[in-house]
Amino acid sequence: MTQTRLFPLFLAALLLVVLPACDSEDPEDPIAGEEEVISNVNITLTPVGGGAAVTAEAVFDEESVEVSIGALALTAGTTYNAVVVFTNRFEDDPLELNEEITEEEDIAHQIFIIPEGATTGSITISNRNDDSAGQPLGSEFTLTVTANASGSGTLRLVLRHYEGTTDTEVVAQKGDDLTPTAQEIPEVVENDVNFVYPVTIQ
Amino acid sequence: MVLLPRCSARIALAVLSLLLSFPVLAQDRASLRSFSGTVVDAQTGTALPGVNVVLDAERGLGGATDEDGRFSIGGLPPEAFIVRFSYIGYEADSLRIDLQRESVRARVALDAISAVIAEVVVEGETELLEQGAQAVSILDTEALEDARGQTIGETISALPGVTALSTGPSIAKPVVRGLHSDRVVILNNGVRQESQQWGAEHAPEIDPFAPDRVEVIRGAAGVEHGVGAIGGVVRLEEAPLPTQVGEVSGQLSLHSFSNSRQGAGSLEMEGAPLPGLGVRVQGSLRRAGDARTPEYVLGNTSFYERGANVTVGLERSRWGVEAHGSVFATDLGIYRGSHFNTLAGLDAILERGEPAVTYEFDYEIAAPKQDIRHYIGAVHGYVDLGPDGALRVEGRYSFQQNERAEFDADRIGGRDPLEQPAFQLTLQTHTLDLKTRTAPLAVAGGNGFAVVGVSGILQRNLNTEIGYLIPNFRAYTGGVFARAEWVRGPLALEAGSRVDYRWLRAFPRVRSGSGFVERVVTDYAGWTGVLGATYRLGTAWSLGANIATAWRPPGVNELYSRGIHHGTAQFETGTPGLGPERALETSLTLRHQSSSLELEVSGYVNRIGDYLYLRPSDEYIVTNRGVFPEFIYTQDDAVLVGFDGGATQRLGRFALGATFALIRGTNLSRDEALLAMPADRLGLSAGIDFGSWGPLRDLTAETHLDLVREQDRFPTRLDEDGSVIPVDYVEPPPGYALLGLDLGGEIAMGPSVMRLSLSVDNLLDTRYRDYLSRYRYFALDPGRNVVLRLALPFGA
Numbered sequence: 001m002t003q004t005r006l007f008p009l010f011l012a013a014l015l016l017v018v019l020p021a022c023d024s025e026d027p028e029d030p031i032a033g034e035e036e037v038i039s040n041v042n043i044t045l046t047p048v049g050g051g052a053a054v055t056a057e058a059v060f061d062e063e064s065v066e067v068s069i070g071a072l073a074l075t076a077g078t079t080y081n082a083v084v085v086f087t088n089r090f091e092d093d094p095l096e097l098n099e100e101i102t103e104e105e106d107i108a109h110q111i112f113i114i115p116e117g118a119t120t121g122s123i124t125i126s127n128r129n130d131d132s133a134g135q136p137l138g139s140e141f142t143l144t145v146t147a148n149a150s151g152s153g154t155l156r157l158v159l160r161h162y163e164g165t166t167d168t169e170v171v172a173q174k175g176d177d178l179t180p181t182a183q184e185i186p187e188v189v190e191n192d193v194n195f196v197y198p199v200t201i202q
Numbered sequence: 203m204v205l206l207p208r209c210s211a212r213i214a215l216a217v218l219s220l221l222l223s224f225p226v227l228a229q230d231r232a233s234l235r236s237f238s239g240t241v242v243d244a245q246t247g248t249a250l251p252g253v254n255v256v257l258d259a260e261r262g263l264g265g266a267t268d269e270d271g272r273f274s275i276g277g278l279p280p281e282a283f284i285v286r287f288s289y290i291g292y293e294a295d296s297l298r299i300d301l302q303r304e305s306v307r308a309r310v311a312l313d314a315i316s317a318v319i320a321e322v323v324v325e326g327e328t329e330l331l332e333q334g335a336q337a338v339s340i341l342d343t344e345a346l347e348d349a350r351g352q353t354i355g356e357t358i359s360a361l362p363g364v365t366a367l368s369t370g371p372s373i374a375k376p377v378v379r380g381l382h383s384d385r386v387v388i389l390n391n392g393v394r395q396e397s398q399q400w401g402a403e404h405a406p407e408i409d410p411f412a413p414d415r416v417e418v419i420r421g422a423a424g425v426e427h428g429v430g431a432i433g434g435v436v437r438l439e440e441a442p443l444p445t446q447v448g449e450v451s452g453q454l455s456l457h458s459f460s461n462s463r464q465g466a467g468s469l470e471m472e473g474a475p476l477p478g479l480g481v482r483v484q485g486s487l488r489r490a491g492d493a494r495t496p497e498y499v500l501g502n503t504s505f506y507e508r509g510a511n512v513t514v515g516l517e518r519s520r521w522g523v524e525a526h527g528s529v530f531a532t533d534l535g536i537y538r539g540s541h542f543n544t545l546a547g548l549d550a551i552l553e554r555g556e557p558a559v560t561y562e563f564d565y566e567i568a569a570p571k572q573d574i575r576h577y578i579g580a581v582h583g584y585v586d587l588g589p590d591g592a593l594r595v596e597g598r599y600s601f602q603q604n605e606r607a608e609f610d611a612d613r614i615g616g617r618d619p620l621e622q623p624a625f626q627l628t629l630q631t632h633t634l635d636l637k638t639r640t641a642p643l644a645v646a647g648g649n650g651f652a653v654v655g656v657s658g659i660l661q662r663n664l665n666t667e668i669g670y671l672i673p674n675f676r677a678y679t680g681g682v683f684a685r686a687e688w689v690r691g692p693l694a695l696e697a698g699s700r701v702d703y704r705w706l707r708a709f710p711r712v713r714s715g716s717g718f719v720e721r722v723v724t725d726y727a728g729w730t731g732v733l734g735a736t737y738r739l740g741t742a743w744s745l746g747a748n749i750a751t752a753w754r755p756p757g758v759n760e761l762y763s764r765g766i767h768h769g770t771a772q773f774e775t776g777t778p779g780l781g782p783e784r785a786l787e788t789s790l791t792l793r794h795q796s797s798s799l800e801l802e803v804s805g806y807v808n809r810i811g812d813y814l815y816l817r818p819s820d821e822y823i824v825t826n827r828g829v830f831p832e833f834i835y836t837q838d839d840a841v842l843v844g845f846d847g848g849a850t851q852r853l854g855r856f857a858l859g860a861t862f863a864l865i866r867g868t869n870l871s872r873d874e875a876l877l878a879m880p881a882d883r884l885g886l887s888a889g890i891d892f893g894s895w896g897p898l899r900d901l902t903a904e905t906h907l908d909l910v911r912e913q914d915r916f917p918t919r920l921d922e923d924g925s926v927i928p929v930d931y932v933e934p935p936p937g938y939a940l941l942g943l944d945l946g947g948e949i950a951m952g953p954s955v956m957r958l959s960l961s962v963d964n965l966l967d968t969r970y971r972d973y974l975s976r977y978r979y980f981a982l983d984p985g986r987n988v989v990l991r992l993a994l995p996f997g998a
Contacts, residue, residue, distance in 0.1 A: 100614075
């Protein structure tokens with residue numbers, strides 16, 4: 001019976017010795033849980049005839065939730081050379097992501113800019129660039145604002161990826177429309193990015 | 203990859219050496235048993251009244267047969283006995299019975315002194331009357347053999363009141379009386395299974411070939427099972443180890459499933475190299491390709507599963523010690539069409555309701571997929587102290603490591619999804635249980651015993667550098683309990699109480715997008731209690747009444763999760779201030795057990811205060827992939843009311859069976875139905891025993907019909923456009939009926955007997971969707987499945 005009574009003491013002593021010894025291994029590392037997300041999307045619009053570039057940045061957190069989205073102030077009657085850049089600020093090389101999207105050949109991507117709201121008729125997109133395989137990409141394009149236009153609306157930015165086991169399959173799905181017409185089918189085509197920038201035209 | 207950090211190894215070693223220096227613990231089999239049956243004249247078959255049945259004269263354990271030759275001795279300790287039957291004018295006879303696992307019924311035939319042949323028959327049936335005041339269903343070795351090759355969740359879903367929450371063919375979670383995941387405790391060979399069990403698509407990591415017996419306790423249960431058993435307890439047990447030195451024995455099982463072209467096999471070997479020293483080794487393998495519905499192949503639903511178990515035990519007259527180790531690994535594919543990243547993607551799927559592309563059958567496991575490993579090491583032992591073993595001290599220590607890696611269908615930028623998991627979690631759990639139990643004592647004119655115990659759990663969860671599904675955390679849980687049982691004549695009483703405390707330190711992300719984590723400490727305390735009574739009405743009927751209260755602290759997912767769930771297109775948000783939920787369940791169970799009829803019917807009311815669930819906030823979260831409906835972990839009062847049960851009637855060669863379950867779950871605070879409550883179901887079966895036919899023995903055929911009604915009670919929410927839609931997007935699928943057929947038989951092969959069975963599930967290839975199938979939005983449930991099972995025992 002002595003043994004029985006000693007046992008809880010044994011246990012208590014053991015836990016006292018062992019538990020504090022573990023505390024040094026707190027899982028507190030701030031690096032833990034880095035996410036592969038598109039955390040920042042920057043759009044830069046440079047007026048063709050010279051002048052200051054217009055930029056806007058959209059910022060998202062680790063769970064892809066909106067933190068802030070910058071607005072674009074455009075001038076009527078102006079033509080801009082536009083560049084879209086995707087980055088992940090949680091990665092050591094934030095720009096690596098952009099290279100993969102714009103240069104990746106295995107799975108094709110396409111970027112669409114769609115004017116919505118009051119800007120629908122005032123903004124036109126043209127001259128979308130191609131990827132390294134010669135397929136439409138859209139990370140660079142020309143944006144033209146109609147003369148005498150004014151008001152505010154939005155510019156929707158969509159990044160799509162297309163899946164297929166061969167280039168032919170991918171190309172067949174990609175198409176060359178200015179808007180993403182095909183319905184999203186996760187096995188075939190899906191949006192990686194889809195949000196709007198507020199736009200004002202003066 | 204087994205990661206045993208230094209501190210874990212230190213604890214494991216310290217506890218191991220402690221247990222070895224003090225042979226402790228064991229089997230959680232503290233329930234009182236009974237021994238009952240009839241004694242007849244071997245020649246004439248007439249009942250013999252007044253036969254002395256003596257189990258242990260010193261302890262006064264025994265009885266005598268009644269006018270009909272029947273005897274029933276209850277309140278027995280779970281031990282082995284040599285029972286002596288004696289009667290004037292007849293040869294006395296002895297019989298060894300083992301009550302360690304279950305109560306025993308026997309039919310004993312005594313020879314008149316002049317007669318020559320003695321015959322003793324032990325039927326070894328489970329005596330449900332002594333299962334306590336709660337509804338309990340059991341799958342014994344034979345029933346398990348007939349269901350082998352399936353997941354544990356599927357296997358037990360045949361029991362009344364149990365359904366499976368499935369995510370395709372490889373993931374099935376047991377739902378007991380409408381509750382699952384953290385609300386159902388799974389005891390795997392005595393060890394409380396600890397993994398990422400909060401996830402609806404995280405199946406129990408258990409080798410389905412390892413258990414020899416499965417017991418499901420329905421309803422809030424058990425002061426000995428720790429925190430969380432609000433819905434019930436699933437207890438999986440291996441057979442007792444052999445103790446007699448003899449030939450090595452074992453069994454080879456092979457299974458083939460036509461639907462997914464699954465092959466499965468298991469090899470088990472056991473023996474006792476020295477008296478009292480038993481060893482068992484078991485290994486299994488399951489490999490399946492893509493499952494098929496009646497119309498199409500479900501792309502990427504293949505899986506590959508491996509398991510290995512080793513148990514070594516030493517049994518002495520006053521003490522015993524057992525060590526157990528197991529490894530379980532599974533790589534399983536997730537149906538490609540169920541993984542989507544945008545709400546538009548989900549809408550398109552819901553509209554279509556079937557795959558968008560035609561999949562070809564294969565065995566390849568591509569992304570999305572889960573890779574899971576589960577390791578368990580456990581030591582248990584017991585020692586009987588005092589005169590006649592008046593006190594048994596038991597102890598069990600276990601270490602578990604659960605590793606879960608989930609791979610998304612895609613990675614951004616077109617990176618290879620199989621190269622790196624979207625998240626990877628490692629959960630380590632140390633558990634220590636100590637308890638001491640008295641031998642049955644004569645108390646107040648009856649027999650009773652008491653158990654007291656303490657337990658401690660130490661847990662930590664670690665994310666890798668990439669991905670953060672639920673935060674890293676460390677938790678300590680400690681509890682103290684006491685329980686007593688008392689039997690007098692037809693009445694058995696049970697009472698138990700338990701107090702637990704849980705301390706949790708978690709490292710959730712700061713919600714600012716900075717990438718940093720914060721440190722949050724919370725703690726919870728709660729009380730668990732049970733009060734039960736069973737009353738025997740005659741020899742066959744009994745009535746049990748039970749009141750139990752149990753609690754569950756909020757899980758780390760409920761407190762801190764935040765993100766899009768790619769299987770549901772929901773943005774799930776945890777609520778850091780949540781408190782525990784508490785259930786109060788009252789149940790009434792009627793049982794009948796005789797040679798021709800077995801019946802159990804149970805009714806219950808389970809009221810859960812501060813029930814934790816995901817509630818639509820009617821807000822939409824803006825992300826870079828569009829907007830998602832937000833669901834927030836919330837607490838409300840809820841009640842679950844239901845009836846469930848089953849019966850088997852034997853009529854000579856024929857047997858008719860039925861099982862049923864009805865459940866109504868209501869959110870009392872908001873007066874609406876609870877989400878994902880199992881639909882009403884009724885199972886009917888009819889079987890015939892053909893006996894022998896040529897070299898075949900024990901030939902049986904059974905047909906069964908499962909009827910499931912449409913679930914018409916479900917909660918709703920506001921859609922983005924303000925319209926009212928079901929919380930989970932679409933209305934529950936219509937009801938369905940499934941027909942099945944089982945044929946079985948045995949063939950003598952030299953000294954051993956090979957068992958063969960052929961089953962057909964979904965015989966008519968019926969198109970259906972079960973409400974609790976998480977693929978129901980995307981595709982039909984699997985079609986016809988022809989299963990061939992072969993079991994070849996060898997050795998003793």
